[in-house]
Amino acid sequence: MNYGLIQAVVSREWRTRVLKPSFLLATLLLPVVSIGFVVGAILLTESAEVNSTVLVEDAPGLISRLDRASGQYVPRCPGCFPERQNLNYHFTREAPADSIWQAEGHTVLVEYDDSILQNQSGYLVYEKSPGASAKRNIERDLSRAMEHARVLESTELNWSAYQALKMDVNLVGRGIEKGQRVKGGGDEIRGSIGFLFSALLLLVLVIYGGVIMRSVVEEKANHVVEVLVAAVRPEELLLGKVVGLGAVAVTQLLAWTILSGLGFSAFQFLFDSGTIGQAATLGSGEVPVDLLTLMAENEGLSHLLDIQWSVMIGGAVAFYIGGYLLYGSLFAAVGSSVQSEQEGQGMILPITAPLMFGYFAAIMAVENPDLPILEWLGWFPLTSPVIMLVRIAGGVALWEVVLSWALLMLTARLTLGLAGRLYRFGVLHDGSRSGWKLLVHWMQGHGK
Amino acid sequence: MTPTLSLSQLQKSYGTQSVLDGVTFDVPPGSIVGLLGPNGAGKSTLIRSIMGIVEPDGGEVLIGGQPWSREGARGIGYLPEERGLYRDMSVGQQAVYFAQLKGMKKPEAVASLKTWFERLEVQGWWDKKVSDISKGMAQKIQFICTVVHQPKLLILDEPLSGFDPINARRIIEVVRSLAADGTSVLLSTHDMPSVERLVRSSGHVESRSRGVCPVHLPSSERQDGTGVQEVLFKGNDMSFTHALGALANLDSIGPTSMSGVRKASIRLRDGVGPADVLRALTQTIEVMEFIKVRPTMESLFIDAVSNVESETTAEA
Incomplete structure (x- = not known):
């Protein structure tokens, strides 16, 4: 391998794409648009929220009582009507005519009779809809108040005793390793993290695989290819192309990450300072804690700490590189055998099929990490990049990771050589034939 | 080298x-x-x-x-x-x-x-x-x-x-x-x-x-040409053909121009030099120009390819 030549190819691929106005525009625009969407959604939600003053006509007297001191009806269970930002409750036994309660400043009337305890149904009267969110909150508050009323009426229990009787069972996983019980569970959380890595890899492979294919087709269309293969070995040329375009992907992802981070920090600052939305709080009396402490104290989040992050990150980088080299070479091979991008699109399905199969297997792996087929798919180079990332997150022996990656890299190297051979034959291809038959023909060593 | x-x-x-x-x-x-x-x-x-x-x-x-x-x-x-x-x-x-x-x-x-x-x-x-x-x-x-x-x-x-x-x-x-x-x-x-x-x-x-x-x-x-010469002369056909004698073959001869000049194409026989032919012609007719015709690259190319193809056919 002549690394000087490969470097020249890498540099060309990177420069011609990254230094283009369209790339800069797309790279700057995406974070701006995504932040714009979030801010827009929040502002929209804020503007959509209407303050509702609710008059509850508790005709049967189930949930309210007269407070002699104030002369007002108040809820029997004050805790059932927590303070809500956009809801303000008033109670009465008998509501006046609609025009009058509206004139008094109420926007919504809740009315029901005794039958509510049986059929669990009442009416919400309004001129302008309070919105789905407010309606849900009113229903929730009212249900809780009714529950409170029924507990008091039908049992000898008091409300706090009833609350204490309510059950919400949570099963915490405990694994067995080498005959010893160890902290377990959290498979789904860890698997989901691995799956996120897999899904992103799949996205990168499909998007940038397409870019590689287009780039090869373009060189053929430009008639540059014959000069290139006369100067550089096709394997070196393809390696330079794949690495160069990979560098473009990394540049774009890094730029997006940094710009999005800056953008969201700015947004967070504005949000916290109250310029946008309402200041976020951790809850009254809560003291801010650092993320690791918070994660360790939360049973669900603590599983994130169980992931071997050094292996996870290292494995992700390694399998991203291996998977990208392998699939990049395959996409380049397809580009070598076709005359147009449209023609190429029809040929990439067989290439992406194992990738998609791996993707769906990765989804299964989130729920059932110990399925035997996953182990086999982890060894198979066409599926190992997406599968192994989920397996690493779930916990797998280091030797398995290393061996699977070695197999992947070996296959990628062989595929690169094969793609180089096809690329060289592609120079001679006059377009009279194309497709998989032609590729197989070339693989057998026939140049035309 | x-x-x-x-x-x-x-x-x-x-x-x-x-x-x-x-x-x-x-x-x-x-x-x-x-x-x-x-x-x-x-x-x-x-x-x-x-x-x-x-x-x-x-x-x-x-x-x-x-x-x-x-x-x-x-x-x-x-x-x-x-x-x-x-x-x-x-x-x-x-x-x-x-x-x-x-x-x-x-x-x-x-x-x-x-x-x-x-x-x-x-x-x-x-x-x-x-x-x-x-x-x-x-x-x-x-x-x-x-x-x-x-x-x-x-x-x-x-x-x-x-x-x-x-x-x-x-x-x-x-x-x-x-x-x-x-x-x-x-x-x-x-x-x-x-x-x-x-x-x-x-x-x-x-x-x-x-x-x-x-x-x-x-x-x-x-450089040497293929033995074809172009001759511009004044005189009649008979004199011209007679002057050529056994030195060269007459390929073609054109009509007389307004000024009485005619153009002929001749092919020298083996062992005969252009100077021999020119000397013979000038004894009986008035020679205006005597030009050695060099083959064009195109004609050489076509001849060469034709020869090879006829040889191939003959061998087959």
């Missing part, structure tokens, strides 16, 4: 079709060698075999006396017939890129390119996008990319296609100048006038047909 390029018994088949069948010739240092042949004769396959794009089935390629290697082939300045430039790069950027692929460092590539840009008067195009320049200008840039690394061997496939006459002449001058400085040139083209202009001064033509065998067209034939 070691040939810059030496081909020996080069063979290549695609399936059952033999395309190169024992091609053997040398390209000496400083020579311009024309590679002629009809469509499908295998010229491109031959060039691609030299460049390592196609792997020959047999035979040997020596570059500068050394067996073929990737490094050796990289040193060749190759201008393929199917050529182009990246449309999304500036002229200067991609010229530097191609020079780097030929093994040059960026600073020396830039320096060499600046010189060539000035020589071919395209220095104002360095920062232009390829999509903004004309086809002829792009051809010039491609030519510069071919010669920028000062190759000892140039392989030019249809180098003048796309050029206007003025720029074609300039390229011819540059190629001749490079050859004079010791660069060997292998030229493949269908454009016979350009072959005449390039090859006349130095060298010979190789022509081969349908993978059979190479045909040599020695430069002596071009």
